[in-house]
Amino acid sequence: MNDDALANPAGPPDHFRWFFRGMVASVSVPGLILISAFVGFAGLAREAGVSVAQAVFMTGLVWALPAKVVLIGAIMAGSSLPAAALAVALSSVRLTPMVVALMPELRSDRGRPLTLYLLSHFVAVTSWVIAMEKVRDIPREMRTSWYSGLGGSLVVANMLVVALVYAIAGSLPPILSAALLLLTPIYFLTSLWGSAREAASHYAMIFGMILGPLFHLITPGFDLMAAGSIGGGAAYLLHRSRKGQSTE
Known part of the structure; x- marks a missing residue:
């Protein structure tokens, strides 16, 4: 037995095996909820007059569901490109x-920056929550392969779902499509709450739920920005204050 075999008795890294494990990780409750939300998106795209090819292309290229909903809204409003x-x-x-938090976890000594740039396209709430829960249990050299399987599977699966549902969306009641679309923000909130590592994140979500509806009545055009800025700032100050008291 040569020295290389003694140094690495397990043989070369099995990237394909970890890629497949990433695919398996995408089959989860969060993944199913995301698929149900894309069912609603397919119906929304059909009602907006977007073709099936455009809806599928939008799913793969834009990926994050809220951004696609914003784009559909802009199309329906007749906004300029x-x-x-x-x-x-x-x-x-x-x-x-999310990208800033996840990429250091995926980086390895042998990895290339270009790989991380490409994988950043897959970062959305669902893939980020799953990755942040499981990535530290994966060998560092295999993390990019694993996340490729996770993110790629989610994207491809939802592209197929959009194409399929688009064809049958006419038979779905509009209220059902709307209800499925609303599963996404509910899942986002519960997932982010569960994966939060510091109390500041919980404070920010609580302030956001309180201030969001309030600012929607006061400044409808800037409600999200105002609620996010004020709520996030207040959560940070409250967290720092409580942390300072605990260290005294």
């Missing part, structure tokens, strides 16, 4: 902290 693109870009800014 630059305005629609700006709205989608602004709605996707919220994913930046």
